[in-house]
Amino acid sequence: MVDDQLSLTFTALADPTRRAILARLADGDATVNELAEPFDMSLQAISKHLKVLERAGLITRGRDAQWRPCRLETAPLDDATDWIEQYRNIARDRLDRLDQEIQKIQRTRKGNDHE
Amino acid sequence: MVDDQLSLTFTALADPTRRAILARLADGDATVNELAEPFDMSLQAISKHLKVLERAGLITRGRDAQWRPCRLETAPLDDATDWIEQYRNIARDRLDRLDQEIQKIQRTRKGNDHE
DNA sequence: CGCATACTCAACCTAGTAGTTAATCAACTA
């Protein structure tokens, strides 16, 4: 598996179950059982998903007696948006410049239209 | 494979090779050979990566004689950031409220500290 | 036409993922 931070983050986000878990955690910390409850899936499967999220740094887990409360961590999300924004902006700027070029050409052509 | 739009997008972004390809395309359109050039990997492997990116809607491909120029499409990136932002904001707001609660409690305690 | 270039498709291999059930660990509770 590819294990650089950004790849771990996007891999973790690539599964709908894991995204739903994060969505739930955005509302507040929760235990494994609470997180598993909405899904038609074994507790062990959820436990595995949590491991993926933990490895990506998207959640941290405490210990409260026999419970393992999960907490959402947003730092990796920040890095993910930063990466996306960077290239989205470059692409947008490039299109803007292209647009300006086209307009410049159109203006020049108009200027020559007087004969 | 999970094939909803968001999963396709994040899956596509989860590979460093594919992110590098997108980074390259942010600077302008390119052919398959041009995209493959920096990588120590067969052209066929790159072709597969491009298929993944295309399926996610992150690139579109034209035809110019025997070349298949690739173009970056940013719409799926917008959706991806929207998703991330949504939950990042919910989490931040929750922490802000929590912070206010703590401050309120601290103020109350201070008020009772006069005996 | 014959051949080079640009690329895709098909078959295969290896490793990893997502799920299962069964067993185990850890902590509270009667």
Next chain:
DNA sequence: TAGTTGATTAACTACTAGGTTGAGTATGCG
């Protein structure tokens, strides 16, 4: 101490991802 609850670990299955090589397709050019 025995039993219960919460959660992890282990072993297994089925499938997918990412890479390879080799053959095939499409276009341009002499």
